[in-house]
Amino acid sequence: MFTKLRVVGILILTLLVAGSLFAGGNRNAAASDTTTTIRVLYYLEASAPNAIADADLWFNTFQRNNPGVIIERENLFDDAYHDKMRAYAAAGQLPDVMYVWPSGRSDYLHDQKLLKDLTPFINRESNFRNNYLPLTMDPSQQQAGYMAMIPQGITTTHAFFTNMEVLNAAGLQPARTYADLVAQVPVLRAAGYQTVLIPAESEWVMQSCLFSMVAGRFCGANWEQKIYNGTLKFTDASFVNALNFIRQMYQDGVISQAAVGVGYGDGPGMFANNQGAYYIDGDWRVGAFITDADTGQALITPARQNSIRIGVFPDIPGTAINSSSSVILGVGYAMSAAIPAGSEKERLAWELVKYLTGKEVSQLRTEHGGTPTPSRTDLDFNAMRLEPMQRAVGAIGNTFTTSTSVIDGVLPSEVYEPINSGLIQLALQRQTGAQVAATVQTAWEAYKRANPNAYPAR
Numbered sequence: 435m436f437t438k439l440r441v442v443g444i445l446i447l448t449l450l451v452a453g454s455l456f457a458g459g460n461r462n463a464a465a466s467d468t469t470t471t472i473r474v475l476y477y478l479e480a481s482a483p484n485a486i487a488d489a490d491l492w493f494n495t496f497q498r499n500n501p502g503v504i505i506e507r508e509n510l511f512d513d514a515y516h517d518k519m520r521a522y523a524a525a526g527q528l529p530d531v532m533y534v535w536p537s538g539r540s541d542y543l544h545d546q547k548l549l550k551d552l553t554p555f556i557n558r559e560s561n562f563r564n565n566y567l568p569l570t571m572d573p574s575q576q577q578a579g580y581m582a583m584i585p586q587g588i589t590t591t592h593a594f595f596t597n598m599e600v601l602n603a604a605g606l607q608p609a610r611t612y613a614d615l616v617a618q619v620p621v622l623r624a625a626g627y628q629t630v631l632i633p634a635e636s637e638w639v640m641q642s643c644l645f646s647m648v649a650g651r652f653c654g655a656n657w658e659q660k661i662y663n664g665t666l667k668f669t670d671a672s673f674v675n676a677l678n679f680i681r682q683m684y685q686d687g688v689i690s691q692a693a694v695g696v697g698y699g700d701g702p703g704m705f706a707n708n709q710g711a712y713y714i715d716g717d718w719r720v721g722a723f724i725t726d727a728d729t730g731q732a733l734i735t736p737a738r739q740n741s742i743r744i745g746v747f748p749d750i751p752g753t754a755i756n757s758s759s760s761v762i763l764g765v766g767y768a769m770s771a772a773i774p775a776g777s778e779k780e781r782l783a784w785e786l787v788k789y790l791t792g793k794e795v796s797q798l799r800t801e802h803g804g805t806p807t808p809s810r811t812d813l814d815f816n817a818m819r820l821e822p823m824q825r826a827v828g829a830i831g832n833t834f835t836t837s838t839s840v841i842d843g844v845l846p847s848e849v850y851e852p853i854n855s856g857l858i859q860l861a862l863q864r865q866t867g868a869q870v871a872a873t874v875q876t877a878w879e880a881y882k883r884a885n886p887n888a889y890p891a892r
Contacts, residue, residue: 650838
């Protein structure tokens with residue numbers, strides 16, 4: 435949930451954006467009457483291996499192959515990215531091409547129809563759909579209800595990383611049940627290790643990378659549809675039990691309360707440095723551990739990667755299902771609905787979206803860890819240079835039998851933000867599951883009253 439400070443910050447950003455030109459891009463040529471400028475807001479974690487070099491390569495290549503275009507690119511990451519995007523939207527100055535989510539944190543872009551429908555562009559391309567997984571070409575998977583973006587891939591938002599170096603040093607085997615995890619806490623602590631690491635300072639991490647999976651296990655597959663049709667309430671026992679399980683993990687010491695102070699960028703380093711036996715993140719996070727092509731350095735060397743296993747959380751007692759993970763359509767690229775139809779800017783913006791989700795970029799993103807499960811169907815994985823952790827995460831689908839929803843992908847922000855903040859309260863033992871559930875149910879009822887035509891939706 436946005437704090438008051440962040441809301442003030444967004445308002446300030448909005449005023450700054452409204453009174454200035456698009457900030458901080460790559461300007462590789464001077465604008466003239468014969469050029470078209472494409473403004474891009476790009477999501478980039480500068481510390482991730484290959485991230486800067488890859489982005490520069492892609493955008494410079496596109497600009498070189500399209501002499502009439504100038505790319506003005508602004509790179510931001512995590513909350514700073516989302517805050518700036520909201521400010522641009524509020525000021526009516528969205529970039530021409532942007533990195534977006536199919537729902538969740540980009541829900542306002544979808545709901546306000548600020549993204550151009552890409553269906554006509556797709557239909558003009560010969561065999562375009564045949565080169566993508568069917569799910570990624572299904573407009574019902576996007577909150578706008580139309581093809582507002584081209585997804586890069588499919589995302590498993592919960593991945594459970596196991597460090598066999600740590601477990602072997604402590605004389606342990608990978609936990610198969612939650613009881614196993616609890617039993618390992620004192621053993622690992624005595625050896626100087628934490629049990630499960632998760633960088634939970636950013637509120638979305640706990641919800642997307644852990645609680646979405648937990649809620650699915652306690653409430654069952656497609657539980658969000660029962661919320662929408664009124665046969666399940668957030669205050670019902672199954673959802674409350676899911677919340678209380680998160681609280682219990684902190685009480686049992688499986689996760690340290692200190693996790694709520696760990697920044698998202700700090701988590702991989704802690705795991706790579708053997709500070710904990712297990713690590714929770716999304717499948718995409720493998721890209722943080724592999725070799726940087728420029729420096730030749732890796733957070734976890736390929737040799738050490740053979741000691742890392744990637745699957746899903748152990749079985750939890752009292753759940754409706756186990757052997758599950760939370761899965762959603764991946765992020766991708768969209769065009770601003772404000773681009774004039776039929777303009778040269780529209781043509782070039784589409785060419786950029788098409789290029790960024792095309793075969794060349796998709797293959798490189800897969801090799802460099804940016805997309806574990808790409809949406810393209812024409813990639814040759816056997817020809818790719820993949821490290822052990824990349825191959826392990828590529829097979830994560832074989833480690834679970836049921837896919838469940840990602841909360842911020844199926845619920846409106848008015849509802850998932852109270853869940854996000856409630857999870858922090860549970861971590862700090864300031865509220866119970868029942869208290870958080872009551873807040874969420876109240877938010878859901880308020881959302882329904884304010885949006886009578888927005889549900890049942892899925």
